[in-house]
Amino acid sequence: MATKKPAAKKAATAKKAVKKPAAKAAAKKPTGKTPTAKKQAKRSSSDDYDQSKIQILEGLDAVRKRPGMYVGGTGPEGLHHLVWEIVDNAVDEAAGGFGSNIDVTLHKDGSIEVSDDGRGIPTGRKSDGRTALEVVFTELHAGGKFGSGAYSASGGLHGVGASVVNALSSKVVAEVDRDGATWRLVFLERVPGNYLSSGKFKPTSKLAKVRSIPASRTGTTVRFWPDRQIFDDEAQIDYEQVRDHVARVCFLVPGLHLKLHDKRTPGKKAEEFVAAGGLADYVDYLSIGETVTDVVTIHAEATFEERVPVDGTMATVTRPCAIDIASRWVKGYDTKIVSFVNTIPTSDGGTHVAGFERALSKIANDELLTDTKKLKKLAKQGNDRATPSDIQEGLVAAVKVTFPEPQFKGQTKQELGTPAIQNLVYETVKLGFADWIAGGGKRSQVNALRDKIAHAVLTRVAAKQQLENRRKAASLTSAGMPDKLADCRLHGPDSELLIVEGNSAAGPAKAGRDAETMAVLPLRGKVVNAGKASLKQVIENTEAQALITAIGGGSGKDFDLANCRYGRIIILCDADVDGSHIRCLLLTLIYHHMRPLLEAGMVYAAQPPLFATKQRGQLYYAYDEAQRATISTEINIGLDRWKRFKGLGEMNVDELAETTLNRETRILKRMTMDDGRQATQAAELFGVLMGSDVATRKDYIITNSHLVDRDRLDI
Helix, strand or coil, X not given: CCCHHHHHHHHHHHHHHHHHHHHHHHXXXXXXXXXXXXXXXXXXXXXXXXXXXXXXXXXXXXXXXXXXXXXXXXXHHHHHHHHHHXXXXXXXXXXXXXXXXXXXXXXXXXXXXXXXXXXXXXXXXCCCCCEHHHHHHHCCCCCCCCCCCCCCXXXXXXXXXXXXHHHCEEEEEEEEEECCEEEEEEEECCEEEEECCCCCEEECCCCEEEEECCCCCXXXXXEEXXXXXXXXXXCCCCHHHHHHHHHHHHHHCCCCEEEEEECCCCCCCCEEECCCXXXXXXXXXXXXXXXXXXXXXXXXXXEEEEEEEECCEEEEEEEEEEEEEEEEEECCCCCEEEEEECCEECCCCEHHHHHHHHHHHHHHHHHHCCCCHHHHHHHHHCCCCCCHHHHCCCEEEEEEEECCCXXXXXXXXXXXXXXXXXXXXXXXXXXXXXXXXXHHCCHHHHHHHHHHHHHHHHHHHHHHHHHHHHHHHHHHHCCCCCCCCECCCCXXXXXXXXXXXXXXXXXXXXXHCCCCCEEEEEECCCCCCCCCCCHHHHHHCHHHHHHHHHHCCCCHHHCCHHHCCEEEEEEECCCCHHHHHHHHHHHHHHHHHCHHHHHCCCEEEECCCCEEEEECCEEEEECCHHHHHHHHHHHCCCHHHCEECCCHHHCCHHHHHHHHHCCCCCCEEECCHHHHHHHHHHHHHHHHHHCCCXXXXXXHHHHCHHHXXXXXXXX
């Protein structure tokens, strides 16, 4: 007490000393040394900042104050994270060999229930008189996953899963099968207790004995009601998201049986999940399309050293680590790499994924692609090394590491941070794939993978060279590739340039095309009439310039068919007067400035249907009125049942793809030199009838008025 009195006295003196000059300053006239009003306000504010402003958040209050730190937010992501925490605790039991069945139930009242046949959370009392079950649900960083605890490897490091669920729930009911009885503890607004027979809740640390059971039966059931005051109103548990999670879990723990019930939907049957093949089954499940290789599996056991606090001091400990890899390549281009630490999916990857990708790059370049004939030309320029994106084209892989006390970046455990894991995975994958290339894999599959990666390298280098050429051209003539061109990935005889009118048709065309070989160029302005315009006018026309640049063969006498980027030019125009006009102008442009395209038969006009109808689930298309009448008679429907397409933009993606883009079902008309000549004449006529020269149009109408069939006039 003797030390406190001087401190209090000193504080009082200091406070008094501050007030005295302030009072005098108020009475004096302002001088250059007088504090400004802003400084006085700042001083007043600092005076308010004292020991009373320092708050200590005890127990679970920290979680409720900052839920985003623990579950990632208060939206759907955070709500689902509560489910993952309880499910993953049950999975840890199964992964440790202590259980094989998990039931997940979504109840009508918004609660979620997870039941397992593991060992059951301990129910014995701790030194403070509370049961271990109560401690697990009320204390942060409490559990059996620390150091040499009850788990050699688990999904959790922080020990906050069950307590965080309790912190963010209005009610939790935990039941444990253990020691010949089912024991229950309820947490109402985070307060432990149980309900009396009268229905009244009584706060207590004592467990309620629900029933007697066989001594051999063990397990845990947790049912919780998320606190709707914490989570956003629109945040709801999504069945498909839960389904994906539990299905993935089964692939991680071979032999685990997991049943999912959704009692929110009347009559919906429970789904059961089980996978015996582990990661190999998961990769097979994720693979889409034709495969290049079988699933390659790699397993290794390793150890690493890590500095961790032990009994309050830093010490070096040796950690065991199991590494499991499953991967295969498919003929597509998308990459799918999923990763896990113990039983936790790491959506943001981490050190284990970094090691996997490093090893693939190393082994592909140093072993697989060595002396590849396709890359010899590139080797002279130093461009024969495959990049990670080249190697991972069509890759489907699962990477899993299992070891105690993993370091995650954040409580939501989406990215592994343990540094030593990167080198362990790197060495394991490098050796495993080297063995597969040297003879462990089928020779035909190894060669197929080599060709796939080499092709990716060639395509990338060619695209880069093409980009450099475009940049050079742009810097000299400002004629780079049009921004509005949605290009394809591969060019050559089997590729196509689809010319569509306007953005309305461009959207469905881009969505319905085969992006591998189909490029889309929308026309957003009027194409110049090349039959009447000068060369200068053609070159300065935006749409003509875009078409010439996209095709890539040049124009006029300098046109070179060998330099064309596409094997077919397809004109997609509406089946109306405007569409006919645009088609004529395009053919005229090609006829006068890119004639070899017509001579080689590389120009086509798409023939979209005019009408569509549906009868007994089957779609019918008609390309003119006569065909519509014929089909109507055959299927016994009236003409009023047909839908009339006013333009390509009115078709949905599926309709446009089936009738105009699908090579198996579409109808194309090849344009010839004669079509080009006729188009030139038609373009001139369109210019007369639709142009701005009123006098010329009037003369034409008067001169040809005798050709009009009066009976067909709608007057």
